[in-house]
Amino acid sequence: MLRKDFCVAVALLGAAVAVPPAVAARGRDYISIVGSSTVYPFATTVAEQFGKTTRFKTPKIESTGSGGGMKLFCAGVGIETPDITNASRRIKQSEYANCRKNGVDRITEVRIGYDGIVLANSKEAPRMRLSRKDIFLALAAEVPVSGKSGRLVPNPYRTWKDVDPALPDTRIEVLGPPPTSGTRDAFVELAMQGGCSTFDWIKALKTTDKSRFKAICHTIREDGAYIEAGENDNLIVQKLEANPRAVGIFGFSFLDQNGDRIQGSLVDGEEPSFDNIASGRYPVSRPLYFYVKDAHVGVIPGMREYIAEFTSDRAWGEDGYLADKGLIPMPAGERRKYAADAAALKPLVLE
């Protein structure tokens, strides 16, 4: 009996080794989507609706981050590569070039709405009123010496009060995303850069010495005041609740879902609310995108229909189901334009 077992084992081993090449690439009947973890909650909602209301299979969505998604998306044309990639920032020139090099030369860009990046703290502490300059001064690795142009010192500020006498006298303790995150990219670009551009001599560098400008504005301090809290925004929310002195940085949808426990700080006098982000008054907000590989439309079933579902008013409109999930809709005019471009698969041209 044992001999039989042994033979079976050997046969299985043989079969297992022989199987893989046989099942290798055949047709794919579902849409494969990769990309940003910020767009993930919205794309998955659309995918689920799409799967339930049409005869097509539910698309598969991987959360790889914007950069990782672009890399997979631009790897080439063919069913083993993704059809759509989500991004919490616009495609970069280098990524676009890489795409073209690999034969992905027709891409359609669809802007889906806006996301606000909020700075929030526990409700047990008073609400913070920050300006972008405060944010820069509190979090930059090096800050300018007041009054003197061209001189930088390692960030000397320990408490918020040091930054601005109007702010509370608590230690600067900010929980935020790591450098791999798209939220971090956008935060640095919108809040930090916005703050450092208030210093005229730094602003002037933008045209004269762009790399120095970036180094000053985009480098976050590493002396413990800024704590990299990982990609999990729920964790940041929990830590804020436990530590009322800390401030956290994350996407608006987490504030939206936890409004009873945490409060968003005012930035430049504006509250991070749905309406303020939609109207563009809240300064730290960014557009979200997805990119379509046009060569796959018509090859992978359901591509056109998925795009149509995403760009329909019942999804991304003011009362659409994505607004429930925390996506800030675009104005009606912009929606019409992007929906028309998406339906026509208008190719993206980066100059």
Place this chain on the structure above:
Amino acid sequence: MQMNDKAQTTMDVVHRGLARRYRRERLFRRLGLTAVLVSIGFLALLFASIVANGWTAFQQTEILLDIDFAADHFDVDNLARANYSALVKQGLRQLFPDVRGRKDRRRLYRLVSSGAAFLLQKMVMQDTSLIGTRQRVWLPADDEVDMLIKGHISRVGPESQRRLSDRQIAWIDHLTALGRLKKRFNTTFFTAGDSREPELAGIRGAMTGSLLTMLVTLLLSFPMGVAAAVYLEEFAPRTWWTDLIEVNINNLAAVPSIVFGLLGLAFFLDVLGLPRSAPLVGGMVLSLMTLPTIIIASRASLKSVPPSIREAALGIGASRMQVIVHHVLPLAMPGMMTGTIIGMAQALGETAPLLMIGMVAFIVDVPSTLTDPATVLPVQIYLWADAPERAFVERTAAAIMVLLAFLICMNGLAVFLRRRFERRW
């Protein structure tokens, strides 16, 4: 007399030291006991926090509605096209006829899950005789309602900062008073795939994915591991070459699992062209990870078979293969199986290598073949832990409970096999 004196002094020395030695022994024993108690304490704390967070997920708030499946709603040839959400809305309006105005009605409709319409659609498609009747149907409530009923979100505080308005809470209380809003056993959690709506999300997709992945892992790593162990232990000559292999197997057991994922991406996906996100590839990657564990355990259990058994068999004329297949393997099998189960239990809890091959993904449809896109239980936990909706917190904990139950069963089985079949010489 002198001898007696001398003996007395030796005993004195012994006696003098005795108290100290007893004390030291007690201390040593207590130290060990404390270590055990502390680790049990931490384990209990972990379990308690998970169970406290997760047990509520096994119940789901549902709302009883009278649904009027009037015949004029349906087109017999195309049942899928009927407006099922209108039926749900109508059912709600009947209960609250005085709610008027678009905004208020929208708020009212939000009490019921957006998946309710699909549920009715499924009911009608399965049983067309429902058309033309009136039915009392329990439909899942929205996750916000569920969280309120379970006490995870508070009723107090300024209305603007709550996800549910005062009116909605009043409607909920009214429904509760009517007996039309109740917590019932959450079958969806065990029968559905992933969803972005917490009340519709389940672990069946992830569980099936785990099962398929583990099947591939077992089929690949067990025979290969046993064959390698038998060869290395019974046939291979001891040369620098086999020493090198042995060192490498031990090294492989200590390699971080993400490395196996990278290997899988580079070889299985890019060179062999296997599909992304498939349990087949996941199983192959995980079997690379479990192979060293199985080989090491199998070799240890082969080593523990006494040489006298081999010699006796050879002595009565058995061939080497007969010795191994008839005598050594059966005696070593319990140890091998224990090693395999422990290796599989490790693989069951793994997420890092699967990230690279695309199994960390949102997948709604339950996989049915080895090449369908799938995810596994620990990945599902990871994905839910990152979801903004509050109701996913308890579902995350509940999924952890299910995973822990599987792991305890597997490790229990390993202990049972060892107890039942292992022989000591």
